[in-house]
Amino acid sequence: MIVTQQDFLDLDKQDPLASLRDQFEIPTGLIYLNGNSLGVLPKAAKARMADVISREWGEGLIRSWNTYNWISLPQRIGAKLAGIIGAKEHEVIVSDSTSVNLFKLAAAAVKLRPNRTKIITEPGNFPTDLYILNGVKNFINQEIEIITVPSNEVMQHINEDTALVCLTHVHYKSGTMLNMKDITTAAHAKGALMMWDLSHSTGAVPLALNDANADLAVGCGYKYLNGGPGAPAFLYVADKHLKELEQPLTGWFGHANAFAMSDDFEAAPGIEKTLCGTTPVIGASALEVGVDIMTKVEPQQLRDKSLALSEYFIRLMEPLCETYGFELATPKDQSIRGSQVSYTHPEGYAIMQALIAQDIIGDFRAPNILRFGFAPLYVQYIDLWNTVKALEKIMHEGSWDQAQFRAKNKVT
Amino acid sequence: MIVTQQDFLDLDKQDPLASLRDQFEIPTGLIYLNGNSLGVLPKAAKARMADVISREWGEGLIRSWNTYNWISLPQRIGAKLAGIIGAKEHEVIVSDSTSVNLFKLAAAAVKLRPNRTKIITEPGNFPTDLYILNGVKNFINQEIEIITVPSNEVMQHINEDTALVCLTHVHYKSGTMLNMKDITTAAHAKGALMMWDLSHSTGAVPLALNDANADLAVGCGYKYLNGGPGAPAFLYVADKHLKELEQPLTGWFGHANAFAMSDDFEAAPGIEKTLCGTTPVIGASALEVGVDIMTKVEPQQLRDKSLALSEYFIRLMEPLCETYGFELATPKDQSIRGSQVSYTHPEGYAIMQALIAQDIIGDFRAPNILRFGFAPLYVQYIDLWNTVKALEKIMHEGSWDQAQFRAKNKVT
DSSP, X not given: OOXXXXXXXXXXXXXXTGGXXXXXXXXXXXXXXXXXXSOOEEHHHHHHHHHIIIIIIIIIGGGHHHHTOGGGHHHHHHHHHHHHHTOOGGGEEEOSOXXXXXXXXXXXXXHHSTTOOEEEEOTTSOHHHHHHHHHHHHHTOTTOEEEEOOGGGHHHHOOTTEEEEEXXXXXXXXXXXXXXXXXXXXXXXXXXXXXXXXXXXXXXXXXXXXXXXXXXXXXXXXXXXXXXXXXXXXXXXXXXXXXTOOXXXXXXXXXXXXXXXXXXXXXXXXXXXXXXXXOOXXXXXXXXXXXXXXXXXXXXXXXXXXXXXXXXXXXXHHHHHHHHOOEEOSOSXXXXXXXXEEEEOTTHHHHHHXXXXXXXXXXXEXXXXXXXXXXTTTOOHHHHHHHHHHHHHHHHHTTTOSHHHHSOOSOO | OOOSHHHHHHHHHHOTTGGGGGGEEOOTTOEEOOTTTSOOEEHHHHHHHHHIIIIIIIIIGGGHHHHTOGGGHHHHHHHHHHHHHTOOGGGEEEOSOHHHHHHHHHHHHHHHSTTOOEEEEOTTSOHHHHHHHHHHXXXXXXXXXXXXXXXXXXXXHOOTTEEEEEEESBOTTTOBBOOHHHHHHHHHHTTOEEEEEOTTTTTTSOOOHHHHTOOEEEEOSXXXXXXXXXXXXXXXXXXXXXXXXXXXXXXXXXXXXXGGOOSSOOBOSSGGGGOOSOOOHHHHHHHHHXXXXXXXXXXXXXXXXXXXXXXXXXXXXXXHHHHHOOEEOSOSSGGXXXXXXXXXXXXXXXXXXXHHHTTEEOEEETTTEEEEEOXXXXXXXXXXXHHHHHHHHHHHHTTTOSHHHHSOOSOO
């Protein structure tokens, strides 16, 4: 039984991934359980950024598009990500934001299924996914109907009118992980396309897009991939759709031969057709550092540690649930749990601010969710112990109940 | 008469903007005439980037959205840009790439003029502008007709079917500057909307969007603004359209209250409605350094120096035109000239590579254009002399005529 502080210290000593923490700048004394929202800074990113700024931009200037191969950054990082998400190298590319990529691929999906008018997603999906689908409906085809049904009912709602099923693989609030293969198979059985948002999965849980036969996917660079705030996102298009797929944001970087500067658009033949504007070189270079670290980790080891962290956290929290009214909002079943644990509490916002004031960083999601993310690359077992002990003290003393902790920040 | 090397050295001594060059890292011995493609590195950007990486991201982590006000970066930089482009602070915002912003606003324009089906632009406009308009046609409304007519004939083609006129203010190849006020007025006379691409204007020529009564505009952050490779772009929506305007890329950062995490999209009331995904914090922070420098310069002083540079360059080049077959592709009339000078030459590509090999950086645009950009913040008068003398030698000796200079790079 793991019950004492020493037990948690021992778990860290035995952790085969423990040494990875040294690759990141974790502020002394800080417990960071928010890597599901913004990942930490890889130490190597500092030198890499200085180099990109001073040498590649400052000295190389325009020549660096060729000499430092800036022009291939989207494909190069995409190819590295392919290994992490279970795809082929030429199926993945880095560009724009997750939201913009969702728009590209949802619009593309609708065009690939011209006689179908329904897009199925779930209520409470990550907001930008819902908003972007709404944008596709309002601007691409008003006849599209966006059907939101709970994720466990999605499969039975897919039918011959369904153009696209669009779901987030690990839910941003509950941490529930959906069965990628089963849902994708159900979509295909009715001739629909399947798009996965991997923002809360990539770098946190093993992914196998090809094995699941997924059609389309998008994902975020600044969470578990540690790519930096607002890092470029990525997208995936299955091999079999690459030739036929058309997307609306046909900017010059998606052209078959951009520097021919032709008046006529000719889409690049491969995944490059999903690029739009000029590559954000600085942001993409930071992202690459995070991705490089992730490529060196064995996904199952990552998963094992992630589940151990969330499992111990849930157990440590059980007495607090009983005494202080926290309710677990994350599946107890490990097979459908991502890499975060959430609790509801009516005073969740103030309680989380009180924790943050003690340098224990989780976050709050409206209306009443406290989220604790367990990025297995750098979270320690002892962090769990210290977090729950601090939370227990806050609740016992009622120290969360102060005006300073109720004051709402712009960003939660 | 300005004719000798000493004359050019004297011009630099008298240049009221000369001291600005010290704010940038210009590699020793390099003559950089490509600020119209990628601006140089502001010295202050090095420290600022290190701070954003180490302190704001590394130490502040997720808290920095509030503590360093990352959440307001798009508006804050937009407000600074407003002064540079002659707009009100709440009309300008930083986001995405120029291409993505073109899509947002072209789609929005079509929606604002629902009974009109024509978009007028010019052949040979910057490729991404044409490609994006094509994407709007193919995905937003197939009935849209994109009419390309030479810019000097645009006004006579605008009629009651015209939804949008979309032009680049300073042409990327020829450097021709269009009359913003006249064309905008002509568009409005027929009830059409006017969108300006300011990518090759911003930070190079005085701009007065409000005075011209312009409806929409987009622009690039990495050229004369020195925002870094692939910097975020900006867009402008005139006050009078802010309430009514709807754009398709309705990501969560464009929501009236993003962190309410509601399922339903409610557009932000102001210019924020044009935001889409998470702000690229690192890239935006680099851009801000460049913009900050630009805000401190008097636009007319910038224009005076820019025209002096291009004028002297044209004069120095005249003998080479006669002897070696360069043809000026930029207006001699200063009132319609931007901040670059272009020449056609059948061997333009190899000749430009030979210049670049001597650390004189201009660029080439297919099929036969040599471009020389004169960023007035840091280009010196003596650079003109040295460039033309080097070019003369290359042409006289025929040293451009080598296989190494004919080898095509991916990016020109």
